[in-house]
Structures are given as structure tokens and as C-alpha cells.
Amino acid sequence: MASLHHDSTCEHEQPVDAGTSGGLAPWRERLAKQMLLDHLAEGIPVARLAEACALSRSHFARAFKCSTGMTPQDWLRQQRLARAKELIRTSDLSLTRIGLECGFYDQAHFSRLFTRAEGVNPMSWRLIGE
Template sequence: MAYPQHTTARAPVSEPHKINIGGLSPQRERLVKQLILERLGDSLEVTELAEACALSRSHFSRAFKCSTGYSPQDWIRQQRIARAKQLIQHTGLSLTQISLECGFCDQAHFCHLFTRSEGINPFAWRCRVVKGLESKRAQPLPAAAQLHATV
């Protein structure tokens, strides 16, 4: 016996507006982010961050991820990579010095995480950035600027 197949048109269901329930309060989020940024070069434990917010480790981790979209460890890692990129671009520090300055346990770990994050190792990234800066400096002056330079 064959059953008739009914097709019905369904109206598109709009996504309900997400309310950020269960996240950190704005004050706690600011506090913990400031603490992380101040101690970026140090060893940071999630337990310490949770204590600063007067929360259990597990509750803090869930609330932090709810507020930022990242686990505390991932957010710290992103901040360390961002800091490393600033140091690579604006200082002559070695990659070993940069890795220690940014709180990585050693250069190999730093290089691994940097490459995973940026798709290129930090040495190659430095070469690309330096080459980009040099090409900006070497660009010829516009015609109007050349007239003033020769007069």
C-alpha cells in the first residue's frame, strides 16, 4: 500500500535574538581581561582568573566563553600572538626573546602556535613585514612632491 506524500511549504523560521545569559558581568570581564593583559608574559592559571572573579574554575570558564566566544586559554593565546606580532614588527628582539616576553614556555612552542594561528612561521612573517615596510619607504614621491623636493 502506497502512502501519499504530502509536501507542505514551511515559513522560514527566524532565529530568535540571542541574549547573552550566563556570561561574565561587564565589570568582571573587564577585570579579568585587564589582569590577563597585565600578566601576559607570566604563567597564568585559569584558577587564578576565576578567583579574581570570585567564581569556581568551571563556572568562570563557561561564563568567559559565553561572554567572549573563546575559552580563557584560547583568548590568552590570541593575546600572546597579537603581542608577539607587535614585538616582531616594532622591535629587533630575537624570536626567543619575544617568545619569553609573551609568556610562551619556549621558542618551539611559540613558533608552533604562531604558525597554527597565522599560517606562516614567525621568522617568515617578520621577513614579510620588514619587506612591506621597506617597500613603503622606497615608494617614489608623487609628482607634486617631487617638484617641491627639487626646487
């Protein structure tokens, strides 16, 4: 019977302590998250995040996922959606403008990802919140 090799340095389902998991050091995680937030609208290449953390691109990507439970791109998408929800709740900006300010390619892209995450489109979500 064949045995499967399991890499125990990182459990991908849950964020874990970087000290024992192969994840990012706390300062690197904070730096990467802040850089992602600073570039919310336009995005930032993973290679640039890795360089700022003095890690190779592949090591950074793996360690980020170990630390947060998601890829840098997924974490950024989650932050974009959170910012969009905040703007929908607190501003009168059009949904098109909100989508663009949060880094989505266009209204359709924003609406598709928002609906997938929230189970309802942004306009309905705005109306429910009123």
C-alpha cells in the first residue's frame, strides 16, 4: 500500500503560530499585510512583498498562507470586499466607483466577487443595510 507524504510544517485550513509552522515572523506578516492594504486599489506583486520581507517569492507565498490560512491574493481580495462593504454602508458613492476604488477591474468583476462572497449582489446588500 502506498503511503502519502504530508508536509506537517503548515496546516492550510487554519492560521497557525509562525514560530512552529513555517509561517511568517510576526513583523513580516504585519509588513506584508500593511503593504497589501497600502496598495488595495492597484494591487502589488507578490515578488515585491517577498522582497520587502527578504524572502524568495515562493517561500514568502507559502509562509504567508501558513500564517494567514490564505494566499496573498485571497487575503487582498477579502480586504477589498471588506472595504467595499464599508463604503457601501457609509457613502453615497456609486457601486461602480466603489468597485474601482477597491481595486476591482470593473463593475461586473466587483459584482461577481461580491455576490460569490456575500450571497447577494452589492445593490441588494446596500438596500438590505438601509
